[in-house]
Amino acid sequence: xxxxxxxxxxxxxxxxxxxxxxxxxxxxxxxxxxxxxxxxxxxxxxxxxxxxxxxxxxxxxxxxxxxxxxxxxxxxxxxxxxxxxxxxxxxxxxxxxxxxxxxxxxxxxx
Amino acid sequence: xxxxxxxxxxxxxxxxxxxxxxxxxxxxxxxxxxxxxxxxxxxxxxxxxxxxxxxxxxxxxxxxxxxxxxxxxxxxxxxxxxxxxxxxxxxxxxxxxxxxxxxxxxxxxxxxxxxxxxxxxxxxxxxxxxxxxxxxxxxxxxxxxxxxxxxxxxxxxxxxxxxxxxxxxxxxxxxxxxxxxxxxxxxxxxxxxxxxxxxxxxxxxxxxxxxxxxxxxxxxxxxxxxxxxxxxxxxxxxxxxxxxxxxxxxxxxxxxxxxxxxxxxxxxxxxxxxxxxxxxxxxxxxxxxxxxxxxxxxxxxxxxxxxxxxxxxxxxxxxxxxxxxxxxxxxxxxxxxxxxxxxxxxxxxxxxxxxxxxxxxxxxxxxxxxxxxxxxxxxxxxxxxxxxxxxxxxxxxxxxxxxxxxxxxxxxxxxxxxxxxxxxxxxxxxxxxxxxxxxxxxxxxxxxxxxxxxxxxxxx
Numbered sequence: 001x002x003x004x005x006x007x008x009x010x011x012x013x014x015x016x017x018x019x020x021x022x023x024x025x026x027x028x029x030x031x032x033x034x035x036x037x038x039x040x041x042x043x044x045x046x047x048x049x050x051x052x053x054x055x056x057x058x059x060x061x062x063x064x065x066x067x068x069x070x071x072x073x074x075x076x077x078x079x080x081x082x083x084x085x086x087x088x089x090x091x092x093x094x095x096x097x098x099x100x101x102x103x104x105x106x107x108x109x110x
Numbered sequence: 111x112x113x114x115x116x117x118x119x120x121x122x123x124x125x126x127x128x129x130x131x132x133x134x135x136x137x138x139x140x141x142x143x144x145x146x147x148x149x150x151x152x153x154x155x156x157x158x159x160x161x162x163x164x165x166x167x168x169x170x171x172x173x174x175x176x177x178x179x180x181x182x183x184x185x186x187x188x189x190x191x192x193x194x195x196x197x198x199x200x201x202x203x204x205x206x207x208x209x210x211x212x213x214x215x216x217x218x219x220x221x222x223x224x225x226x227x228x229x230x231x232x233x234x235x236x237x238x239x240x241x242x243x244x245x246x247x248x249x250x251x252x253x254x255x256x257x258x259x260x261x262x263x264x265x266x267x268x269x270x271x272x273x274x275x276x277x278x279x280x281x282x283x284x285x286x287x288x289x290x291x292x293x294x295x296x297x298x299x300x301x302x303x304x305x306x307x308x309x310x311x312x313x314x315x316x317x318x319x320x321x322x323x324x325x326x327x328x329x330x331x332x333x334x335x336x337x338x339x340x341x342x343x344x345x346x347x348x349x350x351x352x353x354x355x356x357x358x359x360x361x362x363x364x365x366x367x368x369x370x371x372x373x374x375x376x377x378x379x380x381x382x383x384x385x386x387x388x389x390x391x392x393x394x395x396x397x398x399x400x401x402x403x404x405x406x407x408x409x410x411x412x413x414x415x416x417x418x419x420x421x422x423x424x425x426x427x428x429x430x431x432x433x434x435x436x437x438x439x440x441x442x443x444x445x446x447x448x449x450x451x452x453x454x455x456x457x458x459x460x461x462x463x464x465x466x467x468x469x470x471x472x473x474x475x476x477x478x479x480x481x482x483x484x485x486x487x488x489x490x491x492x493x494x495x496x497x498x499x500x501x502x503x504x505x506x507x508x509x510x511x512x513x514x515x516x517x518x519x520x521x522x523x524x525x526x527x528x529x530x531x532x533x534x535x536x537x538x539x540x541x542x543x544x545x546x547x548x549x550x551x552x553x554x555x556x557x558x559x560x561x562x563x564x565x566x567x568x569x570x
Contacts, residue, residue, distance in 0.1 A: 049266040100212060107218055 018083045027081035028074045029065035034058075034090035042101065046093035054089055155513060156344045157523050162356045163333030165517045168344040169509070176247045176341035177506050179239040180258055180355075181514035183334035184325070187233050187302040187447070188365045195309030196325055197231055199317045202274050204229040204238065206267045209260035213267065216253045225250040227257070233295070233303055234447055235518060239510060244341060255354035258335075261326060263319040272315045279308055286385045286558050287456075289377065291443075293556035294387045294452070297373040302366045303447060328363045332356055336517035340506050368450045372552035374567040377559075384464040384559035387443060388472065388570065389454025390551035392544070395446040395519050399547075401532055402540040403444050403453045406548075408491035409483065409541060410442040410455070410474060415494070423490065425474050426455060433470035434463040440471050448519060453548050461560040472570060479545035488538050496530050 021027065026036050035058055037043050047055070068074060153170040160166065186197045204227065207213045220227050225242030227250065240254040282288045292306045309317070332355055339347045370391045393399030411424020422428070426440040438459040445452050455475065459467035502508035503526060516523050555567035 049264075051265070100214065103212060104214055107214070 021083045021086070026065075027083075027086070029068050030075050030079055030081060031061055031065050032058075032081055032086050032089070034088055035061055035065075037090065037094075042094060042097045043090070045097045046090055049093045049097075050090070058089075154525075155523055157517065158344070158348065159521070160332070160348065160351055160356075162352075163331075163335075164351050164355055165336040165521065166339075166344070166347050166351050167336065167513050167517055167523055168339040168342050168347045169513075170343065171341055171506075173341045173506070174244055175241060175506075176244045176339065177239065177241045177510060178247075178251055178254060178340075178342060178347070179237055179338045179510045179514050180254065181336045181338065181518050182236045182238070182258070182330055183234065183365075183518060184236040184329040185232050185234040186305040186307050187368065188329055188363070189305045189325075191301075193317070193321045193325060194305060195313035196317055196321055197236065197305075198275060198278065198307065198309040199268065199271055200236065200322060200325065201229050201231045202271050202278070203261065203263060203268065203322065204257050206271075207262050207264055208256040209262060210256040211253060216257070220250055220253055223249055227254060231307065233305070233307065235515065237511070237514065239507075247342065247346075251350060252354075255350065258330060259354055259357050261322075263322040263326075265319045268317070268319045268322065269315070275309050275314050279311075279314070282308055286381065286383070290385045290387050290456070290556050290558050293375040293377060293558070294389055294454075294554060297375040297556055298370060298389065298391075298452060298554040299450070300369040300371050302368040303450060304368075330357060334518075336514055338510055338513045338517065340510060368447065370450060370552075372554045374555045376555075376557050376561050376564070378561050379559060381559040382461055383458055384461045384557060384561060384564055385456070385458050386464065386468055386555065386557035386559075386564060387454055387456045388468065388553055388555045388567065389443060389452045390548045390553050392444065392451035392453035392547070393446060394451055395448055395515075398532075398540070399544060400446045400451060401536050402544040403446075403451065404495055405488070405491045405533070405536050406478065406541045406544045407442040407444040407453070408494045409478060409487050412441050412444075425478070425487070426471050429474035429477075430457070430467050430470040433466045434459070436460045436463045438463070438467050440467065452554075453544070454554075462563050464557075464559070464561070464564040468565060468570065475545055476549050479542060479549045481542055483538050483542055483545075485538065488536075488541065491541075492533055492536065496533050499529060499533075500526060 026033075039047070047058075050058070150172050155167055155169045157165065157167045184197065184200075189196050205213055205216055208216070211219070216227070220240075220242075223242055223246035225240060225246060227238070227240045230237045230239070238254060238258055240250045242250040292308065296304045296306060298304070335355060337347060337351050337355065372390070392403045409425060411426045415423065424440070426442065430438055430440055436459065438457065440455060440457045443452070443454050443456045455468075455471045457464075457467050457471050503512060513523055553567050553570065555570075557564050
């Protein structure tokens with residue numbers, strides 16, 4: 001692993017990631033990665049903290065995807081979410097929620 | 111059994127037997143071995159000003175508890191018309207996450223050392239005070255300075271404050287006095303001082319985190335702050351001030367000058383007791399007139415001096431007792447701000463006697479204005495004022511508040527002796543002039559209760 005040049009690893013890894021992203025298939029329904037996260041307590045709290053416009057966009061995408069899956073259809077190819085355009089919008093909020101939860105747990109241990 | 115008893119007393123008798131010398135002479139203790147008692151000299155308040163404009167005052171009172179108060183010129187008068195009610199939310203937002211510590215950590219950290227962190231706000235100042243045992247000062251003061259210098263006001267935490275705002279307002283509405291005083295200020299001024307300490311209904315839930323951040327940025331600057339420490343070394347406080355509170359090197363946004371207009375606000379309700387407050391513009395904090403008005407307040411009567419007593423010495427009570435037999439209460443009201451002041455009388459009466467009570471109270475003030483002030487009344491009032499001001503300095507909260515308010519108002523602290531002298535220098539003509547000013551000034555009135563018999567301000 002260390003013998004390969006870093007640039008080559010970067011391109012190889014990127015290629016693999018793009019292939020994997022397209023193979024997952026949720027982008028064909030117009031979804032982003034953070035729309036597909038399983039809603040456990042941390043994710044629920046992070047969703048509560050989203051700004052309103054981001055939350056509304058998420059709801060729209062989920063509704064559109066549900067509608068498409070009911071009709072057993074997929075979006076036209078030009079509307080698929082591209083790997084480069086996918087924003088992990090929930091990640092900062094989720095990280096903060098998890099950090100806060102860990103802080104509480106740390107404190108409770110003492 | 112007689113034989114057993116001596117065994118019980120054996121230990122005591124052995125101890126007693128060991129005492130050879132009687133205790134009428136002091137026990138001889140070798141002076142070299144005796145621990146030397148530290149000598150505590152009473153200290154004065156030290157005041158200094160940092161280059162950033164921050165004022166620092168500290169008093170070493172040898173108390174096991176240290177108390178730090180940070181006074182900021184960010185009271186409700188500095189709210190602009192589009193962010194009314196912001197200081198109420200800001201007051202409640204002191205425990206929210208800051209750049210240095212999360213809300214949870216602030217709360218648990220302060221609790222863990224048994225300290226306390228609280229916020230009070232008035233029309234002119236916002237006061238953050240922290241109290242803890244002397245050894246834990248670093249921890250608690252760190253949280254205090256984080257709260258002041260680095261709040262983040264995360265949007266979801268700010269919207270979680272909405273219930274607390276509602277609870278605060280509900281509790282304030284239970285107390286008619288608060289409502290009447292707020293309405294008086296609203297009626298008396300056109301801007302600045304007319305802003306209420308409580309968030310108006312239409313703004314509850316609408317105060318956004320951006321507005322809070324911009325208010326803090328504009329108003330929490332070193333030039334508008336004073337830090338007061340009791341039980342803290344001056345050098346330590348100075349170092350903390352330089353390290354944490356060098357924010358916004360400017361003088362900040364100057365507030366608008368309060369313009370007195372004199373109006374009337376009536377809150378009709380089904381309450382059988384009418385609370386009415388009639389006031390007129392008075393003196394500015396720190397001016398010579400302010401003392402005259404406070405002495406006038408004591409002459410007229412500012413609360414009973416004997417618990418559950420009949421308030422005999424109050425002129426207002428005497429005058430009103432002649433006008434009505436129904437239960438009532440009347441006190442003189444006086445408040446001073448940095449560019450204006452209010453003086454008046456606050457009466458509580460049964461709704462059908464409200465008119466007589468208010469007119470009798472005003473007649474008493476007119477009597478003083480016409481020169482009806484005996485030397486004995488003046489002396490009594492001056493003594494009461496001196497006693498009250500000294501007594502308030504006995505407690506650490508009173509002292510902290512006094513030092514902080516003086517620092518922000520005038521930039522220096524005048525000792526209690528100077529205050530007593532200025533009270534002594536009030537003459538009877540000063541007080542009479544103050545009463546004349548009230549009688550001739552444009553009146554403002556605020557009243558609440560069943561107002562059927564309460565006169566309007568132009569009928570007084």
